[in-house]
Each structure stands twice: as C-alpha cells, then as structure tokens.
Amino acid sequence: MSGLRILVPVKRVIDYAVKPRVNKAGTGVETNVKHSMNPFDELSIEEAVRIRENKTKTNPAVDDILAFSAGPSKSQDILRTALAMGADRAIHVVEEKTELEPLTIAKLLAAVTKQEDRNLVILGKQSIDDDSGQTGQMLAGLLGWPQATQASKVEISSDGKSATVTREVDGGVETLKSPLPMVVTTDLRLNEPRYATLPSIMKAKKKPLEKKTLADYGVDGALRLKTLKVAEPPARQGGGKVEDVDGLIAKLKELGAI
C-alpha cells in the first residue's frame, strides 16, 4: 500500500445553467429544479482519474479513488456519475433534514480520511450554490495537512511523496510544493472533465456504494449559522438601447459614467 489513496468529495447542487428563484417564504431557493454535480467537483474526479491514467509516465500508482457525498438520498445520482467517470467506490452519508455547513462536512471528511487511510484529498474550490469556498481549507486545518487551493496544475512526484501545484491567485499564478498527505482544491482551468460513456455508466451501477450516517462518524450536524432570510437581489432594469456610438457616448455622459 504505497500508492495514492485518493478521496474526492462531491456535492449535488442546482445545475449551473438554472437561474435560481427565491422561494415565497424567503427561506431558501426553489429546489424543484434540475440538479447535477457541482462543476468544480467534476474537475476533482477528472483529476484523480487522470493521475491514475498517467501512471506510466511520472505519477505513482493509484491504489483507489473513493468518492464521497453527504446529503439527501438523491445525492446517490452524482456518486454514480463519479463512479462512471472512474472512481472505484463511493460512500454516501445520507442526511435528509439539514443542509450541512462546510465545518460539519470538513469534520466528516477528516473522519473518513482517517478511517479510509487517505493520503490525497481533491475537492472543488467552492460549491456553486453556497459559494463559501471553505471546505478544503477547513479539512486541511483539521488534519494539520498542507493545502493547495485553486489549483490549475497538479504534479505528483513519482515516489508519491510530494506534489507540485500551480494555483490561481490574484494577478496570476503561483507554484507550491507540499509533502503528501495533502489537500488540493480545484480551479476551472485544471482540466476538461470527461463525459461518462454508456458502458461506464452501466459498470458504475455495480461498483460499491456504501450508505452511512453522521452518527457513524461521530459528527453532529447542528448548524452554527442561522438563516434569517433569503431574498431576491435588487432587480436591475436595462436602460434600453441606443442607435450608434454617438448615442452611447451621450448616454454615458448623461449617466455621469464618463
């Protein structure tokens, strides 16, 4: 067991192309819409699979890729997608009632990481629903592991002992080198996720998917933050169109923008 044992957490979110609507009660958004895997998490799975596929070059062997999700039963769909993309097995912490906060997820992941003896965790840099961008960093903190967030390039050393990661920062990129075990979060430019083929989708149905509960990991789902309300953002009204460039300049002057 000297190879990479990768954990890839994935989240089921409202599809990125759907424009979310705030519900009438002002407590959240309408969830009776199309859902799919958080786009950043697709990148994580893809990266894990690519590390395995590249093993003939410099990458070390990948022992296994474990996909993980916590949330309602429907999250199983996206775990199957992860399996179809190339993960070997999946764990699903079923939680119907509460929308789990990043700190809770990070605690769960820390427990899974230890129990499943992982040495690399690849997460999306943020989920496109809550937009918090916290889980990976929190997990690294809880485990005391190094972190490389917003990764656009990941190179694992051939001995599997370290990783060189290029991260997207304000104004450009920076490159870091960390010893494994470590936590990486993915940015959009890391890779182009593959589409799962029909045979791989069929095969994914036979891969193991284990159901667990929060209690199995000794984590409590109590919320630290209380949602007081969810509201529509102030609507922006288009100001109409102008005929030509002169009209554009005149309007911008009138609006005090130039």
Added chain:
Amino acid sequence: MAAAPLRSGLLRQTATCLRQSRATFSLGRHASTLAVLEQRDGKLNISSLASVSAAQKLGGSIHGFVAGSNIKGVAEELAKVEGLEKVIFVDNGAYDKGLPENWGPLLVENIKKGGYTHVLAGHSAFGKNLLPRVAALLDVQQISDITAIESEDTFVRPIYAGNAILTVQSADSPKIITVRGTAFQAGSTTGGSATLEEGADPKVESTTEWISEDLAKSDRPDLGSADKVVSGGRGLKSKEEFDRIMPPLADALGAAIGASRAAVDSGFADNSLQVGQTGKNVAPQLYLCAGISGAIQHLAGMKDSKVIAAINKDADAPIFQVADVGLVGDLFEKVPELTEKLKK
C-alpha cells in the same frame, strides 16, 4: 447504546447554551476586531483595507494585523489608516508568501492573545485560502464574502452566484469573516494614529514550500478596485483581436481590462482578468463590455457596477437586460469608433 445519543444530545444543548450566552455577552460590550491585512514586498495592499472599513461598521476597537519581513515600514504606513487603534505586526520573512500552513497557527495565537470577537480579511486569494483554515482551527463556521453588516452577529452575503441574498446570524465566537472588497470601500490612509505592537510569533514551520510565481504585469488600474472596467468576451474571436481592440479602449477611458470566462478559456486573455462567479467581483462606476452575452456566472461578478454599457451584435443577448445602455452592432466596428471618439 441508548445512552450515547442522549448524551450527545445533551452535549449539543450545552454547547448551544454556551454559544448563546457568549453571543449575548459580546453584544453587551463593544466588538473588538482584528483586521488581517495583506502586504507584498513591503507594500500595503490598499484593497485589503476593505476589512477595516467593514470593521468600522461593527463599532468597537479595531486592530490591524500584518506579518512578513521588514514589516515595520508597512506597520507604520498602516498606523496612519483611519479607524485603526492598534497595529499588530510580526516581523518574520517566513510569512512573506502568505502560506496558510504557518499563517494559520500565527493568526490563531494572535486571535487568542487579543481575545477578539471578530476577525476580518478580504475575500481575496489570500483571505480565501487562509481564513477557513483558521476558522477550523478555532472550531468556528466562517462567513464568506459578506456584502453588508446588519449587527454584531448578523451578516449579508450573496449565494447562488449572486442570484439570492442570504442574511445569516452567527453565534460563534470569534466570528471569522471574509469581506467583499467592492462592498466596503477602503477608507482614508492618512490621519490615523494607531499604536504599534509586536504580535506573538509561534514560528511554526510551513510544510509547504513556495517555489515561484508568474504575475501578469500591467500599468493599468487594478481590476478589483478600478473605477472603470472594459471587458471583452468570446465575440473578440482571438487573442490578437482582443489585444488589438480592448487595450486602446481601456487607455482612452483610464480603465482596467476584464474578460469573460469564455474569453479566458479560449486563451484571448489571462486568467487573472476573469470577471464572474469564479473570477473577480467588480463594482466600478462604469462597466463597459463588448462581445459578452451575459451568462449568469458572468453577471455574478459585475452586476453591482454603477453603470453597465454593452456592445453586442445579438440584440437578444441577456446582457442587454441589465445594461443601462446598449448598442447593437459589430464590436470590430463600434469599439474602435468609440475609442476614437473618446480620445477627442
């Protein structure tokens, strides 16, 4: 077996009570805030001062925090920033690159030492990378990218790419928060007279080694804080056209250059110029875009701009629904014409 859930239930209840009593206590006195500030090569990052502006809305005392090599100069500069009572500095080159592996323990120690009720940093690459790690070490649920402060424990933040606005209340202490820079304009950098104090340095070694960086160089205003932004999208067709059309327009307006994700993905513009949910958030006086359709992920990053102007050949493009002024036409013709006329 039955005792276990009961006990954890009780524990949870006790923890909740403790948290609530802590919250009441902090409401009963003034907030004390630590604003974590950024510096690079001995220069204070002015846009990180948004955390000071946000802290002023909380009331109470505000301490600024900086760390790095030869930090005294930055600390002295910071001492003049309006609203700061004290500047805590840690002079150690190990903190120059903002690595969370050693910054985490550094902040935790200084937060505990100062007994702060709130810790604020900008929602920049640095703040996003570091603060959640600190929050986990303190067992606190962080609040990211706030755009407004309603009270000491109640904050407003956009979710779903800005398609919904969430108001949350936190009972955690300290409250760990990242601040959207464009929502809290940096205040005056003169007139303040904070005292300087050396902070605690736990000297934890970072396991991560910083290798190199590649930053896009530009004489133009910084995208995140510019008054005017001109932005190009897929409609520019190529990097050559992007570079031929957009910079002269930016120069004519004294604007920063931005780009849509489509333009960045197609290699027309550098990643660091991306505006949107996964790129930068901007809120300039003028956002003038050409060849951008206005996908929700892009709107997330610019719809708080004061005036939005759009040039697009598709009259039905969603961007026209938010633009204050729209011009339907071929950008290859209209943008150069606009540039020429603006120069006069």
